[in-house]
Amino acid sequence: MLTEYQLRMPKHIIAGEHALEKLAEIINSDVKKIVLFTDKGILATGLVDLPKTIIEKAGIDYTIISDIPAEPSYHEAQSMVDLFKKEQADFIIAIGGGSVMDVAKLSSILATDEYQVKDLLENPLLAKKQVNSLMIPTTAGTGAEATPNSIVGVPEKDLKIGIVNPEMIADYVILDSRMIKNLPKPIAAATGVDALCHAIECFTSTKANPISNTFALEALDLIMNNIIEACTDPQALKAKSDMLLGSFYAGVAITASGTTAVHALSYPLGGKYHIAHGVSNAMLLTPVMKFNEPAIKELLAAAYDRVIKGGNQSLSIAEKSAHMINQLEKIVTVLEIPTSLKTFNVPSEDLDGLVAAGMEVTRLLVNNKREVTPEDAKKIYLEIL
Incomplete structure (x- = not known):
């Protein structure tokens, strides 16, 4: 920190x-x-x-x-x-x-x-x-x-x-x-998960600090507990209002901390294939969090304690961490956001180019708690190809 x-x-x-x-x-x-x-x-x-x-x-x-x-x-x-x-x-x-x-x-x-x-x-x-x-x-x-x-x-x-x-x-x-209020579900879901990524990435960033954590954790709480309802129920104005506030807080967290490898590796997907930013982040969220878990397990457990309502506090740090990653994955699944580059006809032969482009985003990769090598980036991309 x-x-x-x-x-x-x-x-x-x-x-x-x-x-x-x-x-x-x-x-x-x-x-x-x-x-x-x-x-x-x-x-x-x-x-x-x-x-x-x-x-x-x-x-x-x-x-x-x-x-x-x-x-x-x-x-x-x-x-x-x-x-x-x-x-x-x-x-x-x-x-x-x-x-x-x-x-x-x-x-x-x-x-x-x-x-x-x-x-x-x-x-x-x-x-x-x-x-x-x-x-x-x-x-x-x-x-x-x-x-x-x-x-x-x-x-x-x-x-x-x-x-x-x-x-x-x-x-x-x-x-x-x-x-x-009337935002179409695909747009609400993709942009909502983008905000979710901002919150969890800023909280687990090497640049995280007491100020950014205050906003990142509140954002994570608001977003994880409202995103599904806000995206699937047009009348859920309270959930939508909480999402709007959570998104703003996550933006504030970015100014005080910074996003990590999820955003870094998503930039080439938007730059070359014009995949919506929130969708490319959603694709990479679970693979990057699983890759980062050895370095951020305690942080994910702390997030569990804050975010999971009625959670089992007797769980171990490893169990809380795994539960958080599972919840992130569940949100993407329930909101029906694509999780494979096959949906966008990205050929496997483009893999090396993706890795090279992703590794150029050093501004964000330096924020990642676990170093991402080109070999690591290749494995992560392979999970979504």
């Missing part, structure tokens, strides 16, 4: 029933023009209607940018940033999932022509906050509303890269369960 640690998080978080109505208080008279980032799917659902009404009632000029693709490349992200710059806006609102929020965060630090997204791939700390931002997540979720991260594809490397810059942390966050 780190002996020196810190926490960065959004300045103002509004959560709970009817939280969205507080938007009127945020966009006060100082705001002259707003760019509202979203995507075509969110726009079609009507989720943007209430924020639009509030903005219009306040008499503030606004433009909607909705051409954001799912899991954009850095070229695609730059094209969205360029559209934003033309608007000369002084406030950003992002309504959507991780891709929407990540593009909005990049726009908040690239409002001038000094740098481009490509420049941040090598040196993410170059750019500084130029425009204040508000994140309103529509999944529970990526945790992007809490993090200083923006994930972009790098096609020439068949990889995704995380641009990490504290200046991208949102100024405001609104967590309103109405925004995820």
